[in-house]
Every structure is written in structure tokens, then in C-alpha cells.
Amino acid sequence: MTAPGRRSSTFTRLLRHGFTDPSAAERLLDSAELALLRDDPVLLEALGATADPDLALRGLVRLLEAQPGPIAQRELLDTVIAAKPLRDRLLGVLGASAALADHLARHPSDWQALVMYEPRDLHPEVEEFELGLAEATDPVSLRVAYRRCLLSIAARDVCGTTDVAQTAAELADLATATLRAALAIARTAAPEDAALCRLAVIAMGKCGGHELNYVSDVDVIFVGEAVEGADEGKALRSATRLASHMMRICSETTVEGTIWPVDANLRPEGRNGPLVRSLSSHLAYYQRWAKTWEFQALLKARPVAGDIELGEEYVAALEPLVWKAAERENFVPDVQKMRRRVVENIPLTELDRQLKLGPGGLRDVEFAVQLLQLVHGRADTALRSGTTLDALQALAAGGYVGRADAAQLDAAYRFLRSMEHRIQLYRLRRTHLVPESDDDLRRIGRSLGLRTDPVAELNREWKRHATVVRRLHEKLFYRPLLDAVAQLAPGEARLSAEAARERLVALGYGDPAAALRHLEALASGVTRKAAIQRTLLPVLLGWFADSADPDAGLLNFRKVSDALGKTPWYLRLLRDEGAAAENLARVLSAGRLAPDLLMRAPEAVALLGDGDGGGLDPRPRAHLEQEILAAVGRAEGAVQAVTAARGVRRRELFRTAAADIVDSYGTETKPAEADQGALVDRVGAAVSDLNAATLAGTLRAVVREGWGDTLPTRFAVIGMGRFGGHELGYGSDADVLFVHEPREGVAEQEASEAANKVVSEMRRLLQVPSADPPLLIDADLRPEGKSGPLVRTLNSYGAYYRRWSLVWESQALLRAEAVAGDEELGRRFIELIAPLRYPAEGLGDDAVREIRRLKARMETERMPRGADPKLHTKLGPGGLSDVEWTVQLLQLQHGWAEPGLRTTRTREALAAACAAELIPAEEAATLDEAWVLATRVRNAVMLVRGRAGDTFPSDGRELAAVGRYLGYEPGHVGDMLDAYRRTTRRARAVVEELFYGA
Structure with missing residues (x-):
């Protein structure tokens, strides 16, 4: 027994040396196995230097217990006492890896693999590892030999003999040797297959890049050829059997566990493609079918096993295609989209702990470096390295990345990779998640040299490096473009004009020379304004590049900056409120309408940065009307008053358009909304309310x-069509009726003259030429159409509707709603027309036939010549007219009995018809989807072109911009058109049944 005093002293020393469970450690030190070292201060000091002293001590006791007898135990103890290098290596491994401690307990003599301390042992390469695996003849012995080699790599790593890059390279070399050994076992098992074929194993990913993790899938591609005289088909089948066997040898679990999965899914066609292809088949695939990401993956391709000569032929044949990848259409957006997809697929519960895939993680560094390599490596062969840190160093040396940025990125990458290594080393499990327990974090922090407060220090350093990576990832591709035009300090690296041009072309800029001029105008000089622009532009350029028209985005940004450059709040807003800058970039590159509105009043930029986006919320109609009426009251005359009203309308149209664009495109902090119907409803309501307030x-x-x-007569404006239905688009006319009623004591002629003068003046003032968007009043839905009077009394409307009204007028009145003027008169007009639009007992057969006849005639006569009917959003099959007439027929037939149908809004009426079981839910959803999509297309066309249109644009860039608004990535406009045709085709089938009774 240990005396209490000594126990107390040992307990204190254990605490001082970093043990977290000193009582358990005391018991272990009192064990028979450690009797000789119980009081050895060197042992406690060595244990205290490890990542986890408790784990190291338990592992040492287990290793001693596993020795075959006292002599072997004494030999181990004597070596540990006498040889500091071995002591540090052995205890370092035991304190960092429970999995390798388990291996040593199962194979107690393997600790002797750590005794060697010769130059070749310090930095072994493939040949040394092959010697270490030479005696393995089956999967089990291969695993044991593999772990023995891994033991020496881990020892050098945790003792700091090798840095993280060297460790990753050694792991890749060990993987290479293991693949060769596994293939040799497979060949021995099937000599007849080996005799028929040449098989090359191409390492991809981290193995190919000489930067492997402790535990990772080893990505490979197989290339096979027939030996001379052999049948090619038989040879490829033989090669496939060899490749499959080799993969199983490495991947399957045995009594000694597994090595790592061999993953061949990077091959052409992925898991659906043949496992082994000939060289010519590979080449044909990459020339015709490969996607951008597949060329990006080939950056790291390296022959490692099998027929090396064939592997080198493969790499040489594909290399020219890799370095032409940046010339592909939508190259940068494709790469960026793949990165976004990776982040989107991370479960939310893991996002904050993802060391590899999360924002600011390892993949951010790798993607940025690879993107730059593919763009500039075409002309600069020095950049063609498969190793991330080597490529980063070459990019800095060539001036493509600033030296300070490269140094920060290098340091962050090394730290994050070190964290990843130590996390995986503990259990030898494939993970990239930072653990949550303090014990795990403490062990990782101590292993990285953080000893004062390991948990807090580790979290602090991790977040600091992740922030650096995120910031540099965003700017790395764009910052050097500014350096190409800005004034730099002497000796600082500078991107050449040609390299800057290449990068802009790769980003999708159609006029790189003009883009460089804009950058020079914005960012050159030593003013505070230029300095802030140099901070903002790298990120803005990326957002512009994510649009269908980067050139327009940059040009518009220059115009806004020129207009507001002397306004103190403008650049500060963009710099300090990230949402404002991103929202502005989206708005400026989404088309013509929103930028045109903004250019006429650049101060509206302030709307983009109001808190968390509340500045873009549509304002209630009452507030709009209050502001406009106050502005009218302050004006000196009618012209100035209407000018002020139109100014408010312009600003609010910009607010609505900007919100629509931001929510449709989404941002990094605010993904695009999934409910497209909600976006349509918001735009329709906002524009309708705004036009009502303007009137x-x-x-x-x-x-x-x-x-x-x-006024001598009471006067009201009745909204019709989309205006009354709260469904106006950006370019819609305002369909209206005008109604008046003479005041008491006023002659009807005087009242009529006053009412007609009001209508004439309203139309004239709203059409006065101006920089503001026009508001066109259309009164053609009035009784007698263009031949009838513009304004009537309420009694005149009543008389006309009683005697002359046709069924189409009843249909038109379904969407009538009072929008301006005398509220009481407007209410009475709505009461007057109620029996017409919701006729008692519904419609007779003759009326239904007449509506169908009118609809068919409209389809035939109004379709513009040369237009593709299937893509016409208003009159085409399954378009707006089809859906609206179908819904309106249901309203006319059943509105008298179903209160829910008594609404001016199409979607609301459709939902009510479904609720009343007048239309099946599936068919209602089909009509709703088509109506929403057609409306979205019309809004998109107006936003993109700056003028209204009912068909998709014919210009390629405009069509792509419509696609981006609708959620389609660049290069997928064909998918958009196919989806539109498919959606409207389904809707037309419903219309044929419900409206035409087919």
C-alpha cells in the first residue's frame, strides 16, 4: 500500500502534469507492471507532455499487460526509460489515439516499429512503406502491416517530427503502397485475369493530391487495356474482376478491422458507369459528356498502382482537356454551384461543427485554389500541382493571389487540417465534425500545443482561422482583378492585364476591357472612397458573376456609385451592412427595370439595408395614400402634385422590384423562398395598392x-381586371371604370362636365412625359367600350346593365373593386353590380356557350403573328387566360351559392372552388401552379427587359436572366422552357375538361 502522505503528493503531481482523473492514475501507477517506474519523475513528465495523459497511461499499462512475459515487459520498460525519442513517440501515440493503443494491445511487439530513428525513417516514401507491407499475403495480414506503418506516421506527427503537409503526404504514400499490395494479392488470386490485361490505378482526390487524411475514402479511377493478342472485351472483364477484388481487400471488415473504403465513383458516369474503361473510352467520355466538376477532380489525378506506364498515358491524354475546362460556358458558376450544393447538403445540426464542408472549412480553401488553377493554369504551367498548399504557393509566386492572403490561407489550412488529423486519429474513424465534449476538445487542443486553457483556446483559434478562410474564399478570385488596376505598394504582386482579362471572361463578363475600366474608375487612388471600394468590390464581383449579366451589374454599380459617391452614408451602408451590399448586387444585375428605377433616385439604395431586410417590405396602402396625399397637399399646382405622386410610386416600385429580386434569387443569409405563389401575391398586391394610392x-x-x-359631383374610380384583382404586374395598365353622382342641388349637366374634366385631366397628368414610369389608365371595359362615355352616373350604369349588359360584361365585373375616390359611392357601385356578376341560379346553357365561344375566338384572333402559342403566357394553352376564364366561369355559375367565390382574386377564388368541391384538389393545384408560373414569367420579362411582354425573350442573355429569376442555374434555360411547357400542358388538359366540357 502507498502511504497517505505519498499518495497526496503523487495526486498533486498528477494534477500538475495534466491528468484529469488522478485517483485512477494513482491506481495504475501502483500496478505491478509499473512498479519500476512508480516514482520516476521522467515518466510523469513524459505522460504530462501528451495530448491526454490519462489515455496515455492506460494505453501503456495495457501494452505492458499484453507483453508475453516479464522479460518482454522489462525490455519495454528499459527501452522507455533509456530512450527518450522512443518514450516520446510511444507515449505520444498512446495519448492521442485510443485506436492505435488497441492495435498495440492486440500486437504487443509492434511497439518496436517506433524504435528506429534513422533518416529514412523520418520521411519515408512509397518504397519504404512497400517494404513494411512486403510480408502481407492476405487481407488480414495487410491490415496488421498497414496499422504498423500508420503507427510510425502517427508517432512522427504527434511528436512534431513532421508537419501536417508531410504527414498527409506520408499517408498518401502509405495508401499508394497499400493499393499496390492489395492489387498484388488480387493478381496472385487470379493469375489468368492478370495475364490478359493491363490495369492502371489512378488516385484521385486527397490521395492523388498527396494530402490524405488518417481515415478517408481513397478515390480511384481504373484504366484497362488488353495485352497484345488478347480480346479487348475479355481483357476489360478480367481487369474489372481484379479491380473489384482489390477494392474488397482494402474495404472489407475483417477481424483486424478495415483499412479504408476504395471509392471509384469519380469515374465516368459515376456508379452507373463501368468500373474499368479503356483509355480511348475515357477520352471519348471526357471529350463529349464530362461536366465541369469532373475536370476539376482530374486536377489531382495521379497513377499510383498497376501499370504505371498506362496510367501516365491516361494523365497525359486528359491533361489538355483539364486545362481547357475554364473555357467552358458557365465554368465559374458551375464550380460555385457545386460548392453551394455541398454546403446546402450539410444537416443544420452539423453545420457549425463541420471542419471540412462548412463555411470557412477546408473545402473553401480547396475550391478557391482549384478555381484559380483552372483559370490561370492554362497559360502558367507552374500552377499545375495536385497538392493544395503547393498550388497556393505557386499562385502567390505568380501574382494571382496576394502574398499576405496566401500566407493567411496557408496557416489556416494547416491548422484546420491538423485539427482534422487529431480528431480522426483518436478512434481512426472517418469524421470531419468537431466533437462537442470538453474531454475531446481538451485532448485535441493539447495535441496542438494549446496548454493554458485548451478548450477555450482551441475554439478561439478554430473560429479565427475559419473566419479568415471564409473572408479569403470570398475575395480570393476577385481581389487580384482590383490589383490589376489599382495602385499597389512597390514590390507587391500584380495580376497582369491579360490574366485579369482571362479571369473576367471565365467569370462570364462579356466585355472584360470595359469591366477593367469600371474597376479602375471605382478603385484607383488613395482616397477613403477608393479604399472602401477595394474592400467591397471583390465580393460584389462574385455576386455579379452569379447573375446572367455581370457586365450590366458592374456598370450599374459604377453609375450608382458615381451618383452617390459623395454621400457619406452610401459606402458605409454597403461596407457595414452585408445584406445591403448583396441585395444591391442582385438588384443591379437582374435586368433593366430595377436599376432604371434606382438611377432616377439613387438614394433609394438606403431601402436595401434597413435592418434585416424590413426596408423591402411593401408598405400598406393606407400609408402610401397618406404619404401621396400629403405630398399633393404641399405641391403648388396639379402638375407638381402629380409629379410628387409619381415620385413616390417610382420609389415604391423599386422597393417592390428589389424585394422580388432578392427573394427570388436568395442570398447567402436568406435563401430563395419556396412559395412562388406568395411572391406573386406580394407583387400583385403591392403594385395594385401603389397604383390605387397614385390615382x-x-x-x-x-x-x-x-x-x-x-367637386360638384361625387366621384369614384373602380379597378377592373388585374387591378381590381390585386394582381397587377410591373408593366400592367390600370383597367378602370369611372362613376359619379351629382351632389345635391347640382345640375346633372354641370356634374357630368366636371366628372369628364376630372377624367381627362387625370389621364393627361399621368401621361405627361417624365423620367418616372408611366401609369396608363385603360377604360375600355366601360359600357359600350371605346364608343361609350368615359364616365357615367351610378343611375346610368344601372340602366345600361339592366337593359343592354352582355355576358362578357358580367364576367368582367367579377373583378371590379373600388380603388379611389368617394368610398360610399364606390361601395354602392359594387352593390349595384352584384346581381350581374353572381347571377341567381347561375348561368344558363346559352350564356355558358357564349363564354366558350368568346374564349375560343380570342385564342384565335388575338395571338400575335409569329408567336409560339405554347410559350405565350397570356393567351397560350394553359396560360393566364385559360386559368382565369375557367375560374370566372365557376364564379358566374356558383358565386350566388358559394360566398367564398365572391372575390376579385383568381387564386383566392380557385381555392374557394376547391374547398366547395367544385374542382378536385389536384386539378386546382395544377391550375394554380400554371397561373403562378405564367405570372412570374411576365414579371420576370418586365424586370429583365424594362418593358412588358407576354412571351419569353429571344435574346440569350435576357432569357438566361429570366431563368435566374425563376430559379434556374446558368445553362439551364432549356429546362426552364420545358418545365413551362409541361406545366401549362397539364393546366390546359384541366381547362379542356372544366371550361370546355371536353
């Missing part, structure tokens, strides 16, 4: 100018 202000201005406070 109210115009009416107030006209009345005040001509009559002072009171």
Missing part, C-alpha cells in the same frame, strides 16, 4: 386645382 393622389390634385375642396 387617389392624382384625383385629389385635379379636384384641388379645378374646384378647390369640393
Whole structure:
């Protein structure tokens, strides 16, 4: 027994040396196996230097217990006491890896693999590892030999004999030797297959790049050829059997566990393609079918096993294609999309702990470096390295990345890879998640030399490096473009004009010379403004490049900056509120309408940065009307009053368009909304409310100018069509009816003259040439159409509708709603028309036939000549007209009995018809989807072209911009058109059944 005093002293020393369970450690030190070392201060000091002293001590006791007898135990103890290098290596491994401690307990003599300390042992290469695996003749012995070699790599790693890059290279070399040994075993098992074929194993990914993890899939591609005189088909089948056997040898679990999975899914066609192809088959695939990411993957291709000569032929044949990948259409967006997809697939519960795939993780570094390599490696062969850190160093040396940025990125990558190595080393499990327990974090932190407060220090350093990576990932591809045009410090690396041009072309800029001029104008000089622009532009350039028209985005940004450059809040807003800068970039590169609106009042940029986006929320109609009426009241005359009202309308149209673009494209902090119907409803309601408030202000201005406070007749504006339905688009006219009623004591002729003058003045003032977008009033839905009077009394409307009204007028009145003027008169008009639009007992057969006849005639006569009917959003099959007429027929037939159908809004009426079981839910959903899509297309066309249109644009860039608004990535406009045709085709089938009774 140990005396209490000594126990207390030992307990204190154990705490001081970093043990977290000193009581258990005392018991282990009192064991018979450690009797000779119980009081040895050297042992405690060596244990205290490990990542986890408790784990190291337990592992040492287990290793001693596993020795075959006292002599072997004494030999081990004597060696540990006498040989500091061995002591540090052995205890270092035991304190960092429970899995390798398990291996040593199963194979107690393998500790002697750590005794050697010769130059070749310090930095072994493939040949040394092959010697270490030479005696393996089956999967079990291969695993034992593999772990023995891994033991020596881990020992050098945890003792700092090798750095993280050397460790990763050694792991890749060990993987190479293991693949060769596994293939040799497979060949021995099937000599007849080996005799028929040449088989080359091409390492990909981290193994190919000489930067492997402790535990990782080893990515490979197989190339096979027939030996001379052999049948090619038989040879490829033989090669496939050899490759499959080799993969099983490495991947399958045995009594000694597994080595690592061999993954061949990077091959052409992935897991659906043949495992082994001939060289010519590989080449044909990459020339015709390969995607951008497949060329990016080939950056790291390296022959490692089998027929090395054939492997080198493979790499040489594909190399020219790899370095032409940046010339492919949508190259940069494809690479960026793949990176985004990786992040999107991370479970939310893991996002904050993902060391590899999360924002600021290892993949951010690798993607940025590979992107730059593919763009500039075409002309600069010095950049063609498969190893991330070597490639980063070459990019810095060539001036493609600033030296300071490269140094920061190098340091961050090394730290993150070191964390990843130590996490995996503990259990030898494939993971990239930072553990959550303090014990695990403490062990990792101590293994990285953080000893004062390992957990807090580790978290702090990890977050710091991740922040650096995220920032540099965002700017790395774009910053050197500014360096090409900005004034740099003497001796600082500078991207050449040609390299800058190449990078802009790869990003999708059609006029790189103009883009460079814009950058020079924005970022050159030593002013504070230029300095802030140099901070903003790298990220903005990336957002512009993510659009269908990067050139327009950059040009518009220059225009806005020129207009607001002297405004103190502008650049500060963009710099300090990340959402404002990203929102602005999206808006400026999404088409013509929003930038045009912004250029007329650049101060509206402030709307983009209001807190978390609240500045883009549509304002209620009452607030809009209040502001417009106040502006009208301050104006000196009607012209100035309407100008002020149109100014408010312009700003609010920009607010609505900007919100629509931001929510449709989404941002890094705010993904695109999935509910497209909600986006359509918001735009329709916002524009309708805005036009109603503008008409109210115009009416107030006209009345005040001509009559002072009171008009001789009560006057109301009735919204019709999309206006009454709260479904206006950006370019829609305002369909209206005008109604008046003479005030008491006013002659009808005087009242009529006043009402007609009001209508005439409203139309004139709203059409006065101006920089503001026009608001066109269309009154053609009035009784007698263009031949009838523009304005009638309420009684006149009543008389007309009683005597002359046709069924189409009843249909048109379904969407009538009072929007401006005398509220009480507007309400009475709506009451007047109720029996017409919701006729008692519904419609008769003759009326239904008449509606169908009118619809068929409209389809035939109004379709523009040369237009593709299947892509016409309004009149085409399954388009807006089809859906609206079908819904309106249901309203006319059943509105008298179903209160839910008594609404002016199409989607609301459709939902009510479904709820009333007048239309099956599936068919209602089909019609709703088609209506929403057609409306979105019309809005997109207006946003992109700056003018209204009912068909998809014919210009390729405009069509791509419509696609981006609708959620399609660059290069997928064909998918967009196919989806539109498919959606409207399904809707037309429903219309044929419900409307035409087919």
C-alpha cells in the first residue's frame, strides 16, 4: 500500500502534469507492471507532455499487460526509460489515439516499429512503406502491416517530427503502397485475369493530391487495356474482376478491422458507369459528356498502382482537356454551384461543427485554389500541382493571389487540417465534425500545443482561422482583378492585364476591357472612397458573376456609385451592412427595370439595408395614400402634385422590384423562398395598392386645382381586371371604370362636365412625359367600350346593365373593386353590380356557350403573328387566360351559392372552388401552379427587359436572366422552357375538361 502522505503528493503531481482523473492514475501507477517506474519523475513528465495523459497511461499499462512475459515487459520498460525519442513517440501515440493503443494491445511487439530513428525513417516514401507491407499475403495480414506503418506516421506527427503537409503526404504514400499490395494479392488470386490485361490505378482526390487524411475514402479511377493478342472485351472483364477484388481487400471488415473504403465513383458516369474503361473510352467520355466538376477532380489525378506506364498515358491524354475546362460556358458558376450544393447538403445540426464542408472549412480553401488553377493554369504551367498548399504557393509566386492572403490561407489550412488529423486519429474513424465534449476538445487542443486553457483556446483559434478562410474564399478570385488596376505598394504582386482579362471572361463578363475600366474608375487612388471600394468590390464581383449579366451589374454599380459617391452614408451602408451590399448586387444585375428605377433616385439604395431586410417590405396602402396625399397637399399646382405622386410610386416600385429580386434569387443569409405563389401575391398586391394610392393622389390634385375642396359631383374610380384583382404586374395598365353622382342641388349637366374634366385631366397628368414610369389608365371595359362615355352616373350604369349588359360584361365585373375616390359611392357601385356578376341560379346553357365561344375566338384572333402559342403566357394553352376564364366561369355559375367565390382574386377564388368541391384538389393545384408560373414569367420579362411582354425573350442573355429569376442555374434555360411547357400542358388538359366540357 502507498502511504497517505505519498499518495497526496503523487495526486498533486498528477494534477500538475495534466491528468484529469488522478485517483485512477494513482491506481495504475501502483500496478505491478509499473512498479519500476512508480516514482520516476521522467515518466510523469513524459505522460504530462501528451495530448491526454490519462489515455496515455492506460494505453501503456495495457501494452505492458499484453507483453508475453516479464522479460518482454522489462525490455519495454528499459527501452522507455533509456530512450527518450522512443518514450516520446510511444507515449505520444498512446495519448492521442485510443485506436492505435488497441492495435498495440492486440500486437504487443509492434511497439518496436517506433524504435528506429534513422533518416529514412523520418520521411519515408512509397518504397519504404512497400517494404513494411512486403510480408502481407492476405487481407488480414495487410491490415496488421498497414496499422504498423500508420503507427510510425502517427508517432512522427504527434511528436512534431513532421508537419501536417508531410504527414498527409506520408499517408498518401502509405495508401499508394497499400493499393499496390492489395492489387498484388488480387493478381496472385487470379493469375489468368492478370495475364490478359493491363490495369492502371489512378488516385484521385486527397490521395492523388498527396494530402490524405488518417481515415478517408481513397478515390480511384481504373484504366484497362488488353495485352497484345488478347480480346479487348475479355481483357476489360478480367481487369474489372481484379479491380473489384482489390477494392474488397482494402474495404472489407475483417477481424483486424478495415483499412479504408476504395471509392471509384469519380469515374465516368459515376456508379452507373463501368468500373474499368479503356483509355480511348475515357477520352471519348471526357471529350463529349464530362461536366465541369469532373475536370476539376482530374486536377489531382495521379497513377499510383498497376501499370504505371498506362496510367501516365491516361494523365497525359486528359491533361489538355483539364486545362481547357475554364473555357467552358458557365465554368465559374458551375464550380460555385457545386460548392453551394455541398454546403446546402450539410444537416443544420452539423453545420457549425463541420471542419471540412462548412463555411470557412477546408473545402473553401480547396475550391478557391482549384478555381484559380483552372483559370490561370492554362497559360502558367507552374500552377499545375495536385497538392493544395503547393498550388497556393505557386499562385502567390505568380501574382494571382496576394502574398499576405496566401500566407493567411496557408496557416489556416494547416491548422484546420491538423485539427482534422487529431480528431480522426483518436478512434481512426472517418469524421470531419468537431466533437462537442470538453474531454475531446481538451485532448485535441493539447495535441496542438494549446496548454493554458485548451478548450477555450482551441475554439478561439478554430473560429479565427475559419473566419479568415471564409473572408479569403470570398475575395480570393476577385481581389487580384482590383490589383490589376489599382495602385499597389512597390514590390507587391500584380495580376497582369491579360490574366485579369482571362479571369473576367471565365467569370462570364462579356466585355472584360470595359469591366477593367469600371474597376479602375471605382478603385484607383488613395482616397477613403477608393479604399472602401477595394474592400467591397471583390465580393460584389462574385455576386455579379452569379447573375446572367455581370457586365450590366458592374456598370450599374459604377453609375450608382458615381451618383452617390459623395454621400457619406452610401459606402458605409454597403461596407457595414452585408445584406445591403448583396441585395444591391442582385438588384443591379437582374435586368433593366430595377436599376432604371434606382438611377432616377439613387438614394433609394438606403431601402436595401434597413435592418434585416424590413426596408423591402411593401408598405400598406393606407400609408402610401397618406404619404401621396400629403405630398399633393404641399405641391403648388396639379402638375407638381402629380409629379410628387409619381415620385413616390417610382420609389415604391423599386422597393417592390428589389424585394422580388432578392427573394427570388436568395442570398447567402436568406435563401430563395419556396412559395412562388406568395411572391406573386406580394407583387400583385403591392403594385395594385401603389397604383390605387397614385390615382387617389392624382384625383385629389385635379379636384384641388379645378374646384378647390369640393367637386360638384361625387366621384369614384373602380379597378377592373388585374387591378381590381390585386394582381397587377410591373408593366400592367390600370383597367378602370369611372362613376359619379351629382351632389345635391347640382345640375346633372354641370356634374357630368366636371366628372369628364376630372377624367381627362387625370389621364393627361399621368401621361405627361417624365423620367418616372408611366401609369396608363385603360377604360375600355366601360359600357359600350371605346364608343361609350368615359364616365357615367351610378343611375346610368344601372340602366345600361339592366337593359343592354352582355355576358362578357358580367364576367368582367367579377373583378371590379373600388380603388379611389368617394368610398360610399364606390361601395354602392359594387352593390349595384352584384346581381350581374353572381347571377341567381347561375348561368344558363346559352350564356355558358357564349363564354366558350368568346374564349375560343380570342385564342384565335388575338395571338400575335409569329408567336409560339405554347410559350405565350397570356393567351397560350394553359396560360393566364385559360386559368382565369375557367375560374370566372365557376364564379358566374356558383358565386350566388358559394360566398367564398365572391372575390376579385383568381387564386383566392380557385381555392374557394376547391374547398366547395367544385374542382378536385389536384386539378386546382395544377391550375394554380400554371397561373403562378405564367405570372412570374411576365414579371420576370418586365424586370429583365424594362418593358412588358407576354412571351419569353429571344435574346440569350435576357432569357438566361429570366431563368435566374425563376430559379434556374446558368445553362439551364432549356429546362426552364420545358418545365413551362409541361406545366401549362397539364393546366390546359384541366381547362379542356372544366371550361370546355371536353
